[in-house]
Amino acid sequence: MQAMDEHAKPCGWTLVSLRPKGHHAALRAAVAHSGAQTVALSPWRLQRCPDAAGARALCTALQAAAVIFTSPGAVAAAASCGDGFLNAPERPWLAVGEGTLRALRAHGIEHAIAPSRMDSEGLLALPVLSDVQGMTIGLVTAPGGRGLIAADLQARGARLLRADVYRRVPVQLPARTLARLSRSPRPWVLAVSSGEAMERVWAQLSPAWQARWQADMAVVVASERLAVQARALGLAPVRVAAGPTPAQMATAALALHADVKQTP
Structure with a gap:
């Protein structure tokens, strides 16, 4: 009997x-x-925007005194827009997080840097952005999302050159996916690295499902800001991960799962 216990599979739970x-x-x-088990509730799919206007905006943004990339998707879309990506001047290229930094370096941008705190607040605290009055800053991104970066930099006097190189196309939550979640093992843990994603999914839930999440869904988030947002929706308990990477989110989710499982 002891041998069977040693080789038993871990107790199930669900990451959303x-x-x-x-x-x-x-x-x-x-x-x-x-x-x-992982249940995927995607609020959108990513679609690149390779039109002429987008390519021109990207070329302009890449000439700025500093350039910010908000996601690996932004890097991939920018790299697909032509030689302007690789021929841009060697100026500070900034990545919001580790995944974006890896994507830039994979495309040969060795001078790219990222903050140790891998979120919008961490990026805005980088020394290169300490005095941006009158500075031109390229923002390579998508419509919506990372609004804090643009708002903060403009409030501090920067001239923002925005290039929306991809867009988020909303996706309807399939009823079958929620049905699968209802049959999935508890505890349920929601992984949130985007406040906009959480809000879009929440808006598609029926009042009954929202109440169910408030009763049954623990949450792991990538920042304190997202923790506040999750609690405002009535979700608890909430744990803040060390950062937004899959490994960091998984570590926090595992710890939260263990705590929730032990709660009477």
Whole structure:
């Protein structure tokens, strides 16, 4: 009997991922060893914008005194827009997080940097952005999302050159996915690295499902700002991860799962 216990599979639980459609694999792999099931609730899919106007905006943004990339998707879309990406001057290129930094370096941008705190607040605290009055800053991104970066820099006097190189196309939550969640093992843990994603998914839930999440869904978030947002929706308990990478979110989710499981 003891031998059977040693080789038993871990008790099941469920991680709910709000990543874009087709981008759940890394988070799923990060928790698979724990016996977790992953339910993907994508609020949108990513679509590149390779039109002429977007390409011109990108070329202009890449000439700025500093350039910010908000996601790996922004890097991939920018790199697909032509030679302007690689031929841009060697000026500070800033990544919001580790995944974006890796994407830039994979495309040969070795001088790219990222903050140790990998979120909007961490990026805005970088020394290169300490005095931006009159500075031109390129923002390579998508419509919506990361609004804090643009608002803060403009409030501090920067001239923002924005290039929307991809867009988020809203996706309707399939009823079958919520049905799968209802049959999935508890505890449920929601992984949130985007406040906009959480709000979009929440808005698609029926009042009955919202009440169910408030009763049954624990939440792991990538920042204190997102923790405040989750609690405002009535979600609890909430744990802040060390950062937004799949490994960091998985570590926090595992710890939260253990705590929730032990709660009477």
